[in-house]
Amino acid sequence: MPELLFPLDSSKKFTEQELVGHNRWHPDIPAVVTVKPGDEFRVDVREWFDGAIHNDDSADDVLNAPLSTVHCLSGPFAVEGAQPGDLLIVDILDIGPIPQEDAGPLAGQGWGYTGIFSTDNGGGFLTEQFPDAYKAIWDFSGHTATSRHVPGVAFTGITHPGLMGTAPSAELLARWNSREGALIATDPHRVPPLALPPLPQDAVLGSLTGAAFTRAAAEAARTAPPRENGGNQDIKNLTRGSRVFYPVFVPGANLSVGDLHFSQGDGEITFCGAIEMGGFIDLRVDLIKDGMSRYGVTENAIFMPGNEGPDYSEYLAFSGTSVTLDGEQRYLDSQLAFQRACLHAIDYLEKFGYSREQAYLLIGAAPIEGRFSGVVDIPNSCATVYIPTAIFDFPVVPSASGPTRIDPGRGAAHSAR
Template sequence: MPEVLFRLDPTRKFTEQEKIGHNRWHPDIPPVATVRPGQSFRVHCREWFDGWMRNDDSADDIRDAPLSRVHCLSGPFAVEGADPGDLLVVDILDVGPMEEDSGPLAGMGWGYTGIFHKRNGGGFLTDEFPDAYKAIWDFRGQKATSRHIPGVTFTGMIHSGLMGTAPSADLLAKWNEREAALIARDPHRVPPLALPPEPRDAILGTLSGEDFERVANEAARTAPPRENGGNQDIKNLTKGTRAFYPVYVPGAKFSVGDLHFSQGDGEITFCGAIEMGGYIDFHMDLIKDGMRKYGVSENTIFLPGNTDPQYCQWLAFSGISVTEEGEQRYLDSQLAYKRACLHAIEYLTKFGYTGEQIYLLLGAAPIEGRFSGVVDIPNSCATIYIPTEIFDFDVRPTAGGTTRVDAGRGAPKSSF
């Protein structure tokens, strides 16, 4: 096993550990350790809410989730010899749930998926599903099942939702300027258009005093993906992945977190993956001047992992860029993907599930999402592919009609 460079004690909160990580992006957050090019090491990760969510049949924890605390990131790790303009080569050697197979923290034999309330984060379909819901998933090896969505079993694609390098001061200023301009378009929107710097609940490694106050007021939230990678939520960043991250500051300052047992493309419920804590093993290397050599001035490129579940039969749903009210939009691929998701939800509720159960399932199961047509004016076409083998019954259309399943107790709900 590689040396553990960031160890987490499950009995202590994220801010009480021997080494303190962070939950904001800023170039001045000190590294927790330094690694050499060519070195392999292990990192423990806490699930993104640091144990806030509970393995129970209530969605109150989802409803009341303190978004100002996320994400709990392990790092940053400085890489010897890394200079701005380099590419950081990150190999994921292994990734998995926490080593304890049962306990109170997500990753100890279980994980969760949540539909966030529209007034507290929302989601891709927040207008159609404005209330808070939760599904608990139990792990058995690589398989996931849920008491809240019966009749479904699937193999997880364990991956990290969030990895990235620290921004430079100039890049951070650019983020804050452009996101502030976006917020100014509709400052009272629910959910908001973007999340500005928020000193409350900031975790900034070992910074203290005036340095902490300054950085807390400048640092960017970790919710969106940005040029440094960040919260991309790409389900293919699994074991066997090689990713190439732009380096913006000396040492690169690489961080990781937000591990997922499984996820569908888009993580559409916002907390759409099966969230968990666990471990991830890395091997680091550098390509000097790689950003210029390969034209990678922003955002990561990667070679996907090789541990995808082997599903061979799929039921696909399509959508176009026309609203439910019949309004024509011009090549709106986001709307087309939304309509494809809604078509899948409407179809699968005919088997006895609630819409919320299927919404949760589409976020958690390894569905494939694709922009299938983006040039044929005026309509974009998007599709989602659902593996039929994940269901305990046949979900394909037949002349005999649908099979009605016992949807069980359903997904727990909480409203404001």
């Protein structure tokens, strides 16, 4: 096992640990540890809400989830010799749930969760059709996930970090705040908001204190979106065996990681669409000097997908085009086409006895394939959703005998408020 450089005690809150991570991006957050090119090391990672979501049959915790506290990031880790303009190579050697306990109150201790967030607290990809808070708990058995809230399915998770990236420079941070602030200004009262501005409330900035903390908290960027530094990309194939090339914007690169997922479908469509968990990740780092200009990788990370994951060979695919639910034609709107493909999959799974919320949670958490299949044939973009048929314990492909009706069980946990 590689040396554990960022330990977490499961009995303590994220802010009470021996080494405190962060939940905002800022160049002045001090590195917790310095490593050398070629080093391999282990990092403990807390689930993104630090234990606010519970293993129960209520979704009140999802309804009231404290978005101002996320994400709980481990790091930053400085890499000796890294300078702006370099490329930081990060190899994912291993990743998994919390290894210290078999069961416990934290996601990752034998279980994880998927949530549909209410429209006024984050929303999701299909928030207009699913405005209320729901939750599914998933139990882990080795690499397999099952749920009392979505019965009839079992699948192998592609375990991955939802969020990993390098620190922004002061200039890059200012650009983020400027462009996202301009977007918010176009519709400042929108629910959910168009972007999340800096918020000092609940900011965690590592070992920063005093005036330095106050200044940084007022301008530090929220960790919700992906950006030039990587960040919250939620790429399900960023798993064991992946190699990522991150642009370096500050001396040391200051790599951070968090938001581990046991499984996720392409798009993480419910917003908390992955199976969220805490756990560990083993990394190896190296450098390509002056790599940003040598390879033209100046704005966004590139990566080699991992070589592990479930070997599903048969899928049932659903397509969608860029026409709204009320029949309005949109011009090559690929996002809308993907929404329609997801809704068609949900409509289909309803015929087997699932509620719409169960179906939505399922295609957010299971390793579905989401694809933009045609983006040039005016006026309709075409997107597709591929669902592995082997995850179901009943026949799901259309036949002359009609859909098999399953017992949907207790259904997804719902907040009635």
